[in-house]
Amino acid sequence: MFEDVLLAKEKVGSFVRRRLEEFENLGRFGETYFNFKPFLDAEYKADLFSELCFCLLTANSSASLGIKAQMQIGTEGFKTLSLEELTEILSSLGHRFARQRAERIVKARESFHRTLELLKNGSSPQELRDLLSDACSKYKVEGFGLKEASHFLRNIGYKDVAIIDRHIFRFLKEKKLIPDYKTVTRKIYLQSEKVLKEVAQGLGMSLAELDLYVFYLKTGKVLK
Incomplete structure (x- = not known):
């Protein structure tokens, strides 16, 4: 059933391993150097806060635009950069929600000390995700739901949370592993993550690794 994933591993396994190493370095050292070639002409240094901002930017947008x-x-x-400067740059890149995302970046900047405090407290990735996405949490990042919080945690080295986005949903539906959900509730998100985790375990992969292969299968790129 998952021959396509195994073929992807044979084809782009070295790029996926490099990306996972970049994520681990970001979490361990607070910064990393991303190289997206040959899939995208982009390479640059990122730190924890810029990665949080990347995850804010990609929601209802694309990884490619977030990377740019x-x-x-x-x-x-x-x-x-000021709110106006951020808005201008995002608008020039064609982001549909330039002003809103600029506002969220500024708000996240003001509370990032709490995010760092949370990351140092030794909680499980699932607990961290809930605290980053729960509206009642003092650690809530505006613009983060379960998907965005999972994205951020995966990109800083946590391997045991799933980014249940449109690519993953399509993959699971095509494999007839989940129903054709019309809306995504917390319950559906966690149920889908459980199914995906079983797939990853069966393939001898982490959720982080499987996500990158599924993204490649759906887009032809290894991004993040």
């Missing part, structure tokens, strides 16, 4: 924005704005730009 992250490369152009740079680590210092996310920390220092």
